[in-house]
Amino acid sequence: MTVYLLRKLLGTIPTIFGVALIVFLLFHVVGGDPTYQMLGKYATAEQVAELRHQLGFDQPLHRQFVGFLREIVTFDFGESYATKQKVSRMILDGIVPSLSLTLPAFFLTTLIAVVIGLLVAYFRGRWIDRVTVLLCVLGMSVPVLAYILFGQYFLAYRLQLFPIAGYDPEWPERLVYLALPILISVMVSVGFSVRFYRTALIEETSQDYVRTARAKGLSEPRIYLKHVLKNSLVPIVTNVVMDLPLLVLGAFLLEKFFGIPGLGGITINAVHDSDFQVIKAMTIFQSFLFILGNVLTDVAYTLVDPRVSFDGR
Amino acid sequence: MGAEAGSIANEEVRPARSLWSDAFRRLRRDRLAVLCLLVVLAYAAAALLAQFGWIASPWEQEVGKAFAPPSFDRLELIMGTDFLGRSVLYKVVHGARVAMSVGLLASLISVPIGVLLGATAGYFGGWWDDAVVWFYTTVASIPGIMLLIAITLMLGKGMTAMCIALGATSWVHLARVMRGEFMKHKSREYVVAAESLGAGHSARIFRHIFPNVSHFVIINFSIQFMGAIKAEVILSFLGIGAQGLPSWGVMISDAKDELSRWVFWPWLNGTTPVWWQLAGATSAMFFVVLALNILGDALRDALDPRIK
Numbered sequence: 001m002t003v004y005l006l007r008k009l010l011g012t013i014p015t016i017f018g019v020a021l022i023v024f025l026l027f028h029v030v031g032g033d034p035t036y037q038m039l040g041k042y043a044t045a046e047q048v049a050e051l052r053h054q055l056g057f058d059q060p061l062h063r064q065f066v067g068f069l070r071e072i073v074t075f076d077f078g079e080s081y082a083t084k085q086k087v088s089r090m091i092l093d094g095i096v097p098s099l100s101l102t103l104p105a106f107f108l109t110t111l112i113a114v115v116i117g118l119l120v121a122y123f124r125g126r127w128i129d130r131v132t133v134l135l136c137v138l139g140m141s142v143p144v145l146a147y148i149l150f151g152q153y154f155l156a157y158r159l160q161l162f163p164i165a166g167y168d169p170e171w172p173e174r175l176v177y178l179a180l181p182i183l184i185s186v187m188v189s190v191g192f193s194v195r196f197y198r199t200a201l202i203e204e205t206s207q208d209y210v211r212t213a214r215a216k217g218l219s220e221p222r223i224y225l226k227h228v229l230k231n232s233l234v235p236i237v238t239n240v241v242m243d244l245p246l247l248v249l250g251a252f253l254l255e256k257f258f259g260i261p262g263l264g265g266i267t268i269n270a271v272h273d274s275d276f277q278v279i280k281a282m283t284i285f286q287s288f289l290f291i292l293g294n295v296l297t298d299v300a301y302t303l304v305d306p307r308v309s310f311d312g313r
Numbered sequence: 314m315g316a317e318a319g320s321i322a323n324e325e326v327r328p329a330r331s332l333w334s335d336a337f338r339r340l341r342r343d344r345l346a347v348l349c350l351l352v353v354l355a356y357a358a359a360a361l362l363a364q365f366g367w368i369a370s371p372w373e374q375e376v377g378k379a380f381a382p383p384s385f386d387r388l389e390l391i392m393g394t395d396f397l398g399r400s401v402l403y404k405v406v407h408g409a410r411v412a413m414s415v416g417l418l419a420s421l422i423s424v425p426i427g428v429l430l431g432a433t434a435g436y437f438g439g440w441w442d443d444a445v446v447w448f449y450t451t452v453a454s455i456p457g458i459m460l461l462i463a464i465t466l467m468l469g470k471g472m473t474a475m476c477i478a479l480g481a482t483s484w485v486h487l488a489r490v491m492r493g494e495f496m497k498h499k500s501r502e503y504v505v506a507a508e509s510l511g512a513g514h515s516a517r518i519f520r521h522i523f524p525n526v527s528h529f530v531i532i533n534f535s536i537q538f539m540g541a542i543k544a545e546v547i548l549s550f551l552g553i554g555a556q557g558l559p560s561w562g563v564m565i566s567d568a569k570d571e572l573s574r575w576v577f578w579p580w581l582n583g584t585t586p587v588w589w590q591l592a593g594a595t596s597a598m599f600f601v602v603l604a605l606n607i608l609g610d611a612l613r614d615a616l617d618p619r620i621k
Binding site for chain 2: 001015018019021022023030031091131135137140141142143144145146149153157162164252253267268271272274276279280283286290291294
C-alpha cells in the first residue's frame with residue numbers, strides 16, 4: 001500500500017514539472033513584463049526599474065524559472081500587488097470558507113443524485129425516467145449566472161428567506177449565510193450528477209449477477225440497495241474522490257456574488273485587479289490539488305474494488 | 314469492370330450504406346434532434362446575418378428612452394431597452410454572433426490540435442506517444458477555468474485572446490479519444506492492406522484511418538462548441554472576454570444591478586423591476602445550450618456504431 005502510494009506520487013513528478021513549466025511560460029514569457037501595467041502610465045523610469053528588480057523580471061529567463069521553482073517548493077509567492085498581503089497567507093485563509101460552501105453542497109448533491117439515480121434506474125424506460133432525464137438536461141442548460149442571479153433576487157431579496165450576502169466565521173451563523181449558496185450550488189450540479197449516476201447504475205443492472213439475483217427470487221429493493229448499489233460504488237467513489245480536491249477551489253461565481261471570502265472570490269478579485277502574482281500562485285496551487293485528486297482516485301479504486309490490485313498498474 | 318459487375322448481377326445486392334448516410338437516417342428519425350439542429354442553425358443564421366449587418370443593426374443606436382420596458386410598438390422594443398436606450402433584442406442577436414464566432418474559432422483551433430496530436434501519438438507510439446500523453450496530462454491537470462483566465466489575461470483580454478485560450482485548453486478530450494482509436498485501428502487488416510499497397514504514413518493516417526474515426530470529431534464538436542459558448546459568457550461576465558461587444562456575458566453583468574431598479578410598465582399598469590436584459594441574455598443562452606446538449610446526445614447515439 002505505502003509502496004503503491006509512493007510510486008503513484010513519484011509518477012506525478014513529470015506532470016508537476018510540466019504544470020510549473022506551462023505556468024512559467026504563460027506568466028513570464030507570453031505575458032511578459034507586467035510592471036507598466038501595474039504602475040500605470042505616469043510611472044517614472046526609476047519606479048519601473050525598481051519594481052522590475054523587485055519582481056525579478058530584470059533577470060535572465062532561466063534565473064526567473066529557478067526563482068519560480070523556489071517559490072513553488074517553499075510555497076512562498078511573495079506579496080499580492082493589489083492587497084499587499086502574503087499570497088500564501090491569502091490562499092491558506094481562503095481554504096476554510098471555500099470548503100464550508102463546497103463540501104456540504106457536494107455531499108448533498110451526491111446523496112440526492114444517487115437516490116434519484118437509483119429510482120430512475122429502477123423505473124428506466126418508463127415515463128418517470130424520461131421526465132427525470134428531460135429535467136436533468138433542462139437544468140444543465142440553464143446558465144450558472146441565471147441560477148445565482150434569480151436565486152439571490154427572488155429567495156434573498158424579494159422573499160427575504162436568506163441573507164442577501166455575507167459571511168460569519170462563527171458556526172451556526174455561518175450556515176445562515178451559506179444556506180442559499182449551497183442550495184444554488186446543488187441546483188447547478190444535480191442535473192449532471194443524476195445523469196452520471198443513472199448511466200453508471202443502469203450499466204450495473206444489466207450485469208449477469210442481477211439476473212441471477214432475480215432468478216433466485218430476491219426482492220427488487222434488495223437487489224438495488226444491496227447488490228447494485230454496492231457494485232456501483234466504484235464509479236461513485238471515484239467520482240467523489242476525484243472531485244474532492246477541486247472543492248477547495250470553491251465556487252468562483254457563488255463566492256463572488258455572496259461575498260464569501262474563499263479562494264474563488266479571491267481569484268475573481270485578482271482577475272479584476274490584474275493581480276498576476278495571485279493568479280499565478282492560485283493556478284499552481286489548484287493544479288497540484290487536481291493532481292493529488294488523481295492519485296487519491298487511483299488509491300480509492302484499489303480500496304473499493306478488490307479486483308484492482310496494488311501490484312498491477 | 315463490366316464483366317465483374319455482370320457476374321454478381323444475379324445475386325441480390327443491397328446497396329451499401331456508408332456510416333454517414335446511415336447516421337443521417339437515424340438522426341432524421343429522431344424528431345427532437347432535428348428540431349435542435351434547426352435551433353442551432355437558426356442561431357447560426359442570425360449570427361451570420363447580424364455579422365453582415367442585415368438584421369438587428371446597428372445595435373449601438375439609441376432606439377428609445379433608457380430602461381424602456383418591452384412593448385409591441387416597434388420590433389426593436391419587443392425586449393425593451395438597456396441603460397443607454399439601446400434595443401435589448403438587437404443586443405441579444407449580436408450576442409449570438411459573439412457566442413457563435415467564439416465557439417467556431419475556438420473549435421477551429423482545438424480540433425486540428427486534438428486530431429493531429431492524438432492521431433500521431435496513437436499511430437506512431439514510442440517516445441512521441443509518451444511526449445503527447447505527458448503534454449495533455451499536464452494541460453488537463455490545470456483546472457480549466459484557471460488556465461482560461463491565465464491565458465486570456467496574459468494575451469491581453471478581448472475576443473482574440475479568449476478564442477486562443479479556449480482553443481488551447483479544449484483539445485485534450487479529442488486528443489485522448491483520437492489516440493485510443495488510432496492505436497486500435499493502426500494494426501487492422503485494411504490498414505495493413507493499404508501499407509502493402511504502398512501507402513505511406515500520412516496516407517494511412519489521413520486517407521485510411523481518419524475517415525473511419527472522424528465521427529468522434531463531430532460528436533466532440535457539439536460538446537466543445539457548447540463548452541466554448543458557456544465559457545465565453547463567463548469570461549465576458551468577468552470582464553476579460555468580449556470588449557465593447559454585446560456579449561451575453563456582458564449583458565448579464567450589466568443587468569445584474571438593474572433588478573433593483575423599478576420602472577412603470579403600461580402592460581401591467583404598474584411598476585416592475587428591470588428584468589428584460591437579464592431574461593433576454595439568459596434565455597438566449599439557455600435555448601442554444603439546451604439544443605446543443607440534446608443534439609450532442611443524439612449525434613453520439615446516431616454516429617457511434619457501438620450503440621446501434
